[in-house]
Each structure stands twice: as structure tokens, then as C-alpha cells.
Amino acid sequence: MRKLSWIIGTIALLASGSYLLVYVYRWEWHRALLVGILFNACLVGLCAALVLRRLTRVERQLSTAGAPHPADPLARLRAAPVEPPPFRWLRPEALDRTHVFIPILLGGGVLVSGAAWLIERVAGSSARAGVEEDLARELRDIAFPGSALVPGNAEVLAGGGDADDPGLRLLLGPAAGGTAR
Amino acid sequence: MKRVLAWVAAAAVTLTGVLLLRAELMTVEVEQPEGSYTDVVVTATVNQEDPEAVREEMTRGLVSTCRLLVNADVAAESFRRVEPDVFAFRLRPGLDEFDRRELRGCLSDTRVQHLLVDVLHLQTVTPADPEPARAEG
Numbered sequence: 001m002r003k004l005s006w007i008i009g010t011i012a013l014l015a016s017g018s019y020l021l022v023y024v025y026r027w028e029w030h031r032a033l034l035v036g037i038l039f040n041a042c043l044v045g046l047c048a049a050l051v052l053r054r055l056t057r058v059e060r061q062l063s064t065a066g067a068p069h070p071a072d073p074l075a076r077l078r079a080a081p082v083e084p085p086p087f088r089w090l091r092p093e094a095l096d097r098t099h100v101f102i103p104i105l106l107g108g109g110v111l112v113s114g115a116a117w118l119i120e121r122v123a124g125s126s127a128r129a130g131v132e133e134d135l136a137r138e139l140r141d142i143a144f145p146g147s148a149l150v151p152g153n154a155e156v157l158a159g160g161g162d163a164d165d166p167g168l169r170l171l172l173g174p175a176a177g178g179t180a181r
Numbered sequence: 182m183k184r185v186l187a188w189v190a191a192a193a194v195t196l197t198g199v200l201l202l203r204a205e206l207m208t209v210e211v212e213q214p215e216g217s218y219t220d221v222v223v224t225a226t227v228n229q230e231d232p233e234a235v236r237e238e239m240t241r242g243l244v245s246t247c248r249l250l251v252n253a254d255v256a257a258e259s260f261r262r263v264e265p266d267v268f269a270f271r272l273r274p275g276l277d278e279f280d281r282r283e284l285r286g287c288l289s290d291t292r293v294q295h296l297l298v299d300v301l302h303l304q305t306v307t308p309a310d311p312e313p314a315r316a317e318g
Contacts (some may be wrong), residue, residue, distance in 0.1 A: 021198065025205055027286025034291075 009049070013042040208279045214307045217275030218256065222302035223288055225268045228295045233265070239296045240268050247287035248272060251280040267301070275305040 016039035023032035085091075187207060225240045226232075230310060250256055251272070259271035279302055288298045 021202065025202065026289070027206075027283050028290040029286075030290045030292055 006049075009042060010045050013046060016042055083159065209277075210285070211277035211279070213277055213305070214309065215274075217273075217305060217307040218278045219253070219272040219281065219284075219305045220302065221272065221284070221288075221300065222263065222267065222269045223272075223298050223300050226266065226297040226299075228297070236266065237262060239293055240298065243293050243296060243298060244268075244270060245290065246292060247284055248290065250278055250285050250287050253280070270299065274277040275307060277305070281305065 018034050019035045020032055020039050023029075023035055186239060221244075223240065225236050226240060227236045244255060244260070253272040253274060253276060256271040256273050259269075261269055263269050272284075285300050285303055288300050291297070
């Protein structure tokens with residue numbers, strides 16, 4: 001019955017809309033006005049019915065959500081949602097589904113990671129000795145010399161240097177000048 | 182995505198319909214030559230107790246209303262009863278295509294209560310038209 005009402009309302013809306021256009025096209029303004037009123041009435045009625053239907057659905061959902069729980073513990077236990085069975089993808093009827101590949105991929109990932117770890121360990125232990133020797137040799141070549149790169153003040157004073165150089169005398173100060181003489 | 186496409190299609194159809202309607206309803210004044218006239222034949226149906234008594238009067242009233250819309254006059258003594266429910270009259274000056282469409286709509290419309298008029302013949306005749314057309318008018 002409800003579906004029939006919707007069908008009738010929709011047909012009336014479409015028909016009145018079509019006739020509205022036809023009458024406007026024919027310059028029959030009075031008929032167009034009358035049909036336009038009918039079209040508006042159908043439109044408002046259908047929109048109101050849609051809103052009411054949505055409100056009823058929301059009301060029903062709210063009343064279902066707010067229903068009191070059964071007081072009896074046994075009834076509450078029975079009313080509780082059943083836990084879904086674990087590993088549903090392993091059930092025989094689901095083996096032909098694609099989601100069975102997820103655990104296969106996970107297991108494959110674990111295996112590949114283990115193999116990679118093993119290879120890395122073996123390679124590291126075999127190559128470490130040679131690499132360390134090479135590195136020590138290279139470090140020895142670029143090591144700083146044992147003696148200082150620049151002579152110290154005492155060495156300069158002891159060695160004399162060019163006493164006639166005024167720049168050097170200025171740098172060494174009065175002591176250098178005295179020693180030189 | 183489907184919903185967007187449906188809305189776009191509906192908007193396109195609506196726009197096309199509005200443009201077509203506008204093109205059809207747009208009135209353009211087409212100058213008619215001097216001496217032209219428009220002959221109209223209508224049939225009138227009256228839904229009242231004594232239709233014969235008021236049929237002609239109601240039809241005359243409707244014609245005088247509609248001729249104002251198209252800025253034309255009913256030629257003197259041209260309104261006549263052809264058959265008990267068929268009337269003919271002549272309008273001057275002649276109506277162009279847009280005015281004819283408007284006059285036809287006005288006469289067929291439900292402007293007068295209990296009166297339903299159907300246009301049987303609506304033709305504009307100009308002096309340049311051949312004789313048969315003028316004779317038919």
C-alpha cells in the first residue's frame with residue numbers, strides 16, 4: 001500500500017510537471033497555473049513523505065539502541081553478540097577467496113626477513129677481519145707525524161733563525177733581539 | 182561518482198529544456214503587410230444547463246479578451262455562427278506566427294468558466310497570397 005502511494009505520487013509529479021511544460025509551450029497560462037499548483041502540491045507532499053520516512057527510521061533506530069538490557073545475567077550473556085570465529089580465512093569454504101593470501105604474505109615476509117638476517121650475519125662475520133685491517137692501514141697512512149708541524153718558541157729561540165728579519169724580531173719580542181746580540 | 186553524473190545530466194536536461202522553452206516562447210514582432218487579416222474558426226462547448234442561450238455570448242467574451250492580447254480588432258460584423266457550436270470571425274491586421282500561437286493558446290485556455298473552445302482553423306491571409314488561400318479565408 002505504501003509502495004503504491006509512492007508510485008502514484010511519483011507519477012502525479014512527473015505528469016503534472018510534463019503538462020506544466022506543455023501548457024506553457026502552448027501559451028495556455030491558466031491551465032499551466034492550475035497544473036503548476038498541482039505539481040507544487042505533489043512536490044511538497046513527496047518531500048514531506050521522504051522527510052517523515054527518514055525521521056521514522058531514525059526514531060526506530062534510537063528506540064532500538066535505547067532498549068533496556070535484560071536483568072537476568074544468563075539472558076544478558078545470551079543477548080551479547082557472539083564473538084566471530086577466529087581465522088575465518090582458514091575455513092575450508094573460504095580457501096578460494098583472495099583474503100587467504102594475507103597470512104601467506106605475512107608468513108612469507110617473516111621467512112624472507114629471517115633469511116636476510118642470516119645472510120647479513122654470515123657476510124658481516126666473514127668480511128669484518130679484512131675490512132678492519134684495510135681500514136687500519138689507511139688510517140696509518142694518513143696519521144699525524146710524531147713531531148710538531150710548527151716549531152715551538154723554545155725551538156725558535158734556540159735555533160736562532162734569521163735575526164736580521166725585522167718581522168721575525170717583532171714576532172719573537174725583545175727576548176729574541178737580546179739573544180741575537 | 183554516479184550521483185554526480187546523475188546531477189550533471191539532470192542539470193543539462195533542465196538547461197536544455199529551459200533554453201528550448203525560451204526559444205519557443207520568445208515573441209518577435211513580424212510586420213504584416215497592409216490589408217492582411219486572420220480568419221479564425223472555433224468550436225465552443227458550454228457546460229451549463231442551457232448552453233444554447235449563452236454559448237455565443239461566452240464565445241464573444243472570450244474572443245474580445247484574446248484579441249486584446251494580440252493587438253488586433255475583430256472586423257466589423259465578421260463574427261458569425263457557422264454551425265450551432267461553431268463560430269468564425271476575422272481579425273485585422275493579420276497576425277504573425279507568434280501572435281497566432283498566442284491567440285490559439287488564449288482561445289484554448291480555460292479563461293472562461295464552463296466554456297471550452299477548440300480552434301479549428303487559424304490562418305493569416307495577405308494580399309500577396311494566391312487567390313485560393315484568400316478564397317479559403
